[in-house]
Each structure stands twice: as structure tokens, then as C-alpha cells.
Amino acid sequence: MISVSRTHAIPLLLLSVAFPFVLILSLLNYGLIAAIASVVLLLLIGGLYQHYIVPLVVRVTPESE
Numbered sequence: 001m002i003s004v005s006r007t008h009a010i011p012l013l014l015l016s017v018a019f020p021f022v023l024i025l026s027l028l029n030y031g032l033i034a035a036i037a038s039v040v041l042l043l044l045i046g047g048l049y050q051h052y053i054v055p056l057v058v059r060v061t062p063e064s065e
Helices: 006-030 032-052
Strands: 001-005 055-060
Touching: 006 032, 032 055
Parallel strands: none
Antiparallel strands: 001 055
């Protein structure tokens, strides 16, 4: 089974937890355009981090042997 490294996936977890807070704060403080821009920026950062930094690892389970 192929999976992602758990230690490298923690920043993505934190980014997904921060996502609604960033969206709401930017919408309330700066308006709709800033909220859309912050969502696009967060998605871009998360996607680039996932693609270039998070390594794939092979996990051996008893079912896969």
C-alpha cells in the first residue's frame, strides 16, 4: 500500500484546520475579493507542498503480503 509520510502531512492538516478561519477573517475584515484570493493562495500553497515536499512511502500490512 502506498501512503504519505505522517510527519510530513502534519502541516497539511494544520493548513486544512486554518482554512475556515482564514476564510472567515479575510471575508469579514477585507471583503469578498480578499477572501477569494486567500482561498486560492491557501489551496496553491497546500497543493505545491503536497506535490513537492510530502514523500510517498510504502506501508507493508499483513493483508498486502
